[in-house]
Amino acid sequence: MxxxxxxxxxxxxxxxxxxxxxxxxxxxxxxxxxxxxxxxxxxxxxxxxxxxxxxxxxxxxxxSQRVNLVAVVIPSLSNMVFPDVLGGISAELDDTGLQPVVGVTNYSPPREDAVLYDMLSWRPSGVILAGLEHNKAARAMLENAGLPVVEIMDVDGTPIDCAVGISHKRAGAEMAEEILNAGYRRIGFIGTHMPEDHRARKRLAGFEARLGEAGIALAAREFYQGGSSLLKGRELTERILSREPDLDFLYYSNDMIGAGGLMWCMEQGYDIPGKLGLAGFNGVELLDGLPMRLTTTDARRIDIGRRAARIVAGKEPKPEDGVVAFAPTFLPGDTIRSR
Amino acid sequence: MxxxxxxxxxxxxxxxxxxxxxxxxxxxxxxxxxxxxxxxxxxxxxxxxxxxxxxxxxxxxxxSQRVNLVAVVIPSLSNMVFPDVLGGISAELDDTGLQPVVGVTNYSPPREDAVLYDMLSWRPSGVILAGLEHNKAARAMLENAGLPVVEIMDVDGTPIDCAVGISHKRAGAEMAEEILNAGYRRIGFIGTHMPEDHRARKRLAGFEARLGEAGIALAAREFYQGGSSLLKGRELTERILSREPDLDFLYYSNDMIGAGGLMWCMEQGYDIPGKLGLAGFNGVELLDGLPMRLTTTDARRIDIGRRAARIVAGKEPKPEDGVVAFAPTFLPGDTIRSR
DNA sequence: CGCAATCATGTTACCGTTATCGTGTCCGGC
DNA sequence: GCCGGACACGATAACGGTAACATGATTGCG
CATH class of the missing domain: 1.10.260.40 (lambda repressor-like DNA-binding domains)
Structure with a gap:
């Protein structure tokens, strides 16, 4: 040429x-x-x-004072939750000429500030970011930027501009409800010890609240640091069950560790879901191929991604009250007794 | 304020x-x-x-005619391989002021052209892209762009500028070697039917070549379309084994379907690795928590990401011959007989 | 046939920042 | 007291496009 x-x-x-x-x-x-x-x-x-x-x-x-970028700011890539959200976003942005650009905060607020600052310096047409909890600096930046901001995943709180997500309090409460209905009573919780993972925190709060209404308290809880993996799920399950052998249900803060726990319990010969029930959170595709399907809650990640994208793209107006709340969907799976 | x-x-x-x-x-x-x-x-x-x-x-x-972006172009997010590569890249770019921007091609060459065109229009300081096979248009763009280009994952071919990866032919051949050494003879292959997944193709080529040297041909092969999942691995494994019940080894083109196959075989009560061996490819973290550890090859994803980033960042010079070849590492796991 | 509307193209003035060079001040040394 | 250099800052001209308006040619229509 x-x-x-x-x-x-x-x-x-x-x-x-x-x-x-x-x-x-x-x-x-x-x-x-x-x-x-x-x-x-x-x-x-x-x-x-x-x-x-x-x-x-x-x-x-x-x-032209216009840039066809949409900043997408999320806490982590490693969970299998992210690709779904981004998938929904890209799908919906595809015919708009807009392009997502991803920034990762690692659940660190200072890092979130930095990532946002960096993203905004490119003057994108919109911002999609995970969560409703942000530093004052971050909120100020976003408010001053004068562009559409959609906070995703969570709706328990006050959005800067508007929010698309599920109520994690409700997701936790509904899971508690199902567990209680199925007759389990000595319930343990396993989750990450991350003060900045507000959604996990809210789920647990909603979960415990509902248990409390039934006069029941968590019988045990186990926290861990760092990323989630099957291996971690195994370790923690072993630990909690050796400490409290008579637990009859384990609620995990995500599917990955839940699946790890499930693997371990099956190997140990626990009667699932008869004597021991298990549940996770997210509804990731991974669960579909496991020996038993883990009970979980679909966090509506694709729907959330799509809807958020539609809003920043101006395909649909911002919701009246600033909030689009999807219903977290209970997926019974095989690890909870059916009535 | x-x-x-x-x-x-x-x-x-x-x-x-x-x-x-x-x-x-x-x-x-x-x-x-x-x-x-x-x-x-x-x-x-x-x-x-x-x-x-x-x-x-x-x-x-x-x-300033300078932009602190590095374009990273990869075929897919869904495999668990991507986050590792990007992790390596970000880690190494962190102290350089450079920032990765990701584009996804979905294994479609025209889409790769489009993504590259788009990325280059932001005048990034460098490009990291997966694979050595590209359209003429893409190659021309990259050659004309006058910036560092690192092709990653694969080294079986001629790089535009330079390449960092492993030899997939070698990875396939070495796995064949291990399988043969372990005494398996009736070997089946399960992989994706994607003409554009050149690395999977090369692995299979290397694999069959080595089998051929030993006078052995693949006893069966099964291909599938679309993404990889545990479920897909189950289905295909069932299909290939019902078609060819006397297979004694299954080589999967990635860990995800391999793990699915493993789940299925365990449920069916196959004697693993005694009567039936299994192996995948990638070395993903997921495997660590499964009931048995799937035999696999570590594709050195983090190393590749780091090294590629170091080169585009100018932390180290381009290799003399344009190629950095890591050694694919055999991970024995539990699903192959040990000698 | 004349005039306005339409089409196809060119001109000009920015967009918000940085590279480069210039200017004024202060200071120490002889 | 003069000079050279470091220091602290400002003025100006790009950077490579696009918005907005201007222009000349063509067309449609009464």
Missing amino acids: NMKRPRRPLTLRDVSEASGVSEMTVSRVLRNRGDVSAATREKVLTAARTLGYVPNKIAGGLA | NMKRPRRPLTLRDVSEASGVSEMTVSRVLRNRGDVSAATREKVLTAARTLGYVPNKIAGGLA
């Missing part, structure tokens, strides 16, 4: 000279905007192609 | 006026560049903070 290696990066001017029209016309052709005759369009396109011109969005963005 | 909601976005000029110095000086303060007295620095910083000013990287990037 083009034989000479252009050491100076190509600009509109190069294409304009190569095709004998003004830079403006080239710009119009490349963006399909405004009237250009079929003939010139063709000339310009071939010129651009043979030169190997790639438009400069930095310059374009500055000139 | 600032009471009036500024509808016009803040610029350096606002900070400059608020602090009584020139925009240039504000810029210097905010970037820690050039000589500024401690007093002015302080004034500027407080002004910026109280206004809630966030720099505009669009304008900055245009002016």
Whole structure:
């Protein structure tokens, strides 16, 4: 194709000279905007192609004061929850010309501030970020930025602009309800010890609240640090059950450790769900292939991603009261007694 | 803090006026560049903070002709392989001021072209992309872009600029070697039917080549479409074993379906690894908590991510011959007979 | 046939920041 | 007291596009 290696990066001017029209016309052709005759369009396109011109969005963005990016700020990649959310977002953004850009905070508020600062410095068209709890600095930035902000995953709190998610308090309460209805009474909880994982905290709160209404208290709880894995689930389950052997139900703060616990209990020959019930949270695809299907709650991740994307893309208006609450869905699975 | 909601976005000029110095000086303060007295620095910083000013990287990037982004282009998020690679990249980029931006191609070459085009239009400082096989258009873009390009995961081929990865032919061959050494002879393969998954293809090629040297041919093969999941692994395993009941080994193209197969075989009461051996590929963390540890090959994803990042960041020079080949590492697990 | 509307293109003025160079001040040394 | 250099800062001109308006050519229509 083009034989000479252009050491100076190509600009509109190069294409304009190569095709004998003004830079403006080239710009119009490349963006399909405004009237250009079929003939010139063709000339310009071939010129651009043979030169190997790639438009400069930095310059374009500055000139037009518009950038086709949506900042997506989430706490972690490692959970299997993220790809679903992002999947929903991308699917919905696909036909809007908008593009998601992901930032990861590792559940660290200072890091969230930094990531947001960085993202906002690109002047994106919108922000989707996980959670309702943010530093004052972060809130201020977002309020001042003057762009659509959708906080996702959680609706238990006050959104900056608007929120799309589920109530984790409700998810916890509903799981407690199901467990109690199934007749379990000595219930243990296993979860991460992360002060910044507010959603896990709220689930536990809702869970305990409902138990409390029934006059029941958690019989045991076990916390862990760091990421979730099957292995961690095994260890913690062994630990909690050796400490409190007569537990009849274990509620895990996510499916991954729940599945690990399930593996361990099955190996140990526990009667599941007869003598011991298990439940996790999220509804990840992983569970579908396990020897038993873990009882869990579908966190509606794809729906949340889609809806959030629709809002930042302006495909639908922000909700009246600023909140879109999906219903967390109980998935019975095989690890809870059915009535 | 600032009471009036500024509808016009803040610029350096606002900070400059608020602090009584020139925009240039504000810029210097905010970037820690050039000589500024401690007093002015302080004034500027407080002004910026109280206004809630966030720099505009669009304008900055245009002016300085530098953008602190590294484009990372990968085929998929869903495999558990991606977070590891990105983890390695982020870890190594963290202290360089560079930031990864991810694009996903879904194993579609036209989509890869589009994603690259889009990424390059942001004029990033470097590109990391998976695989060595690309459309002519993609290769041309990357060659013309005049920036460091690191192709990762694979080294069986000719890199555009340089490559960091493992040889999948070798990974396949070494697994074949281990299987043969363990005495298995009637071997089946289960993998995705994706013409664009070149690495899976190369592994299979290397695998069959080594079997061929021993005078053995694959006794059966089963392909599937779409993403990998435990469930898919179960189905395919059932199918291949009902078709060819006397297989004594199953080689899976990834750990996820391998684990699914393992689950199914265990439930069916197969004697593993005595009568039937199983192996996957990748070495994902997931395997650590399964009832048996699946035999697999560590694809060195974190190492690859780190090394690629070091190269684009200029922390280390490009390799002489353009290639950094890590050794795929055999992980025996529990699903292959040990000698 | 004349005039306005439409089409196809060009001109000009930014967009918000940084590179570069220039200017004024202060200080020490001889 | 003069000079050179470090220091602290400002003025100006890009950077590569696009919005908005201007222009010339063509067309439609009464």
